[in-house]
Amino acid sequence: MMKTMNTRLISTLSAFALCAGAMHANAQVQIAPIFKDNMVLQQQTDAPIWGRALPGHTISVTVSWQENAIETKVSKDSTWRLVIPTPVASYDPQQITVSADGRSRTFSNVLIGEVWLCSGQSNMEMPMKGYSSQPILGGQDAIVHSKNDFLRCFTVGKAMTLQEQESCTGRWESASPNTTAEFTATGYYFARLLQEVLDVPVGIIHSSAGGSAIEAWIPREAFTREFPKIAIPNDISREKKKVLVPTVLYNAMIHPIAGYAIRGAIWYQGEANVGRYQEYPRMFAAMHDTWTKRWGGKRFPIYLCQIAPFRFSDQAGNAFLREAQMKIAQTQPDTGIAILMDTGEQNCIHPANKQVAGERLAYIALARNYGFPNLPYRAPEFRRAEYADGKATLIFDHTGSGFTSFGQPLTGFELAGADRVFHPATAAIVNGKIVVESSQVPDPVAVRYAFKGYIRGSLYGSNGLPVSSFRSDNWDDVR
Structure with a gap:
């Protein structure tokens, strides 16, 4: 029967055809591809579920945690959507049944808990097993001990298109020695700490692509409005680096899942934008705003990893991009940043210590979203410098109980005079301030x-x- 379906039906997931046997096309009901056995639904919210069917037909959804079915009519454009009120998180497996025209599809082993989206480029994509000759620090031990049916991951299959798609590939999998090796490492460590502290099921939706620019993750409507001078090609078949083309990853890897109820997102990307750091805050804001709209309008947080130090060909470009990311966290609402100044590797753009990245992101979520306001989650942030007697005294925000260098000399400080030439400088911690x-x-x-x-x-x-890298000047011509 699959060979005789029209092209449009083939292009999207048909849960009924896959699971209820052959049917005529006029009885076809399609369910968004992220809804599968073993999924995790966001707790205590109205969780959307959607798909396609013939106009005018009735879609009925029953769930194991309440008696009454939820129904809706298929719209004239063949789409249907309804929301499922979800209960408090629980380790008890649930069921969801979607019915239409006397046929039904039941999703089993569904958990109610916390759900986060994980997106970005290769440092988010990097799996627990690592890349070739680039292992994850402690990854093998973590994989062996990872058996946990209450930590689950849905990995969106990699794809790129110029048109928004309704379908994607992927399945929900529980963490285990057989599966965790393929999980996003940053996302896994983030989810593992959340699950440990909150004691609820945690699901992560992983959608990332190595080498990708932030432009590729922004929907067309926002990109053309905010960046009209940057052209979007009509054909990507001849593009050497398709992951740099605006909109293509949003279209194929975010749009099919947009709307699935989540608590928030974590983002590890930026290396591909080092040469275009000036526009990065605006692009991030455009992405955040339009993702929010595509998820139904209720704003959710996006917490980002600041890219780690690495020997780029442009030796200061990395620092300017890190500065742009700090600007996002300091000025844009519902954002936060995990600083990775101590994890970078000189000759490897993929730091091995992904546990630090994931857990520092989790600190932010725990403090900001889960009722742990006293949990330290941000380092001191540079505010200004005061100059007197040949010294610079640095003033910071969020100093908490002060600074430390863990008994080692403070390094990496530089001073410049009116000639704009920077020279190495000594620094010391004095009365809660840094004197250089x-x-x-x-x-x-x-x-x-x-x-x-x-x-x-x-x-x-x-x-x-x-503490993040910083500067008091705005001399972009100085490298």
Whole structure:
């Protein structure tokens, strides 16, 4: 029967045809592909479920946690959508049955808990098994001990298109030594800590693509409005790096799942935008705003990993992109940032320590979304510098109980005078502030910390979280 279906029906998932045997096309009901056995639904919300069917037909959904069915009529454009009120999180498996025209499809082993979207480029895509010759630190041990039916992952199959798609590939899998090797490492460590602290099921939806630019994750309507001077090609078949083409990853890897109830998203991307750091905050805002609209209008947080230090060909480009990401976290609502100044590797763009990345993102979620406001989740953030007697005294926000370098010398500081030439400087922690000086700069007017492509951060908050690279100047021509 599948060979005789019209092209449109073939292009989207047909749960009924797959599971209820052969049917005529006029009885066809399609359900969005993210709805499958073993899924995790966001707790205590109105969770949408949607699909396609013949106009005017009645779709009925029954769930095991309530008696009454939920019904809706298929619209004239053949789409249907309804919402399922979800209960408080539970480890008890549930069922969801979708019925139409006397036929039904039941999804089993459904859990109610917390759901997060994980997206970005290769550092989010990097699996627990690592890449070739690039292992995950502690990955093998974590995989072996990962058996946990209450931590589940749906990985969206990689695809790129110029048109918004309704279908994608993927399935929900529970963490186990047989499956966890393929899970996103950053997402896994994020989910594992949430599940441990919250003691509820946690599901992650993983949709990322190595080498991708943020432009590729922005819907067309927002991209053409906000960035009209950047052309979107009519054909990507000849594009050498398709993952850089605007909109193509949103179309194929986000649009099919947009609307599935989530608590928020985590984002690890930026390396592909190092050369275009000036536009990064605007692009992130456009992505965040339009994702929110596509999810129904209720704004959700996106917490991002600041890219780690790495030896790019442009030695300062990385630092400018890190600065742009800090600007996002400091100025855009419903954002937060995990600083990775202590995990970068000089000659590998994929840091091995993904546990730090995932867990620092989890700190933000726990503090901001789950009622742990006293949990330290942000390092001190540079505010301004004051200059006197040949020294720069640095003032920070969110200093908490102060600074530390864990007994090591503070390194990575530089001072410049009016000539805009930076020289290495010494730094010390004095009364909760950082004091910087250099014999080569008797009258400093600007200070920088760790503002390089690759550098190892040395300054931490007393909560153990690293301070981001920063600068007091705005001299973009200085490298």
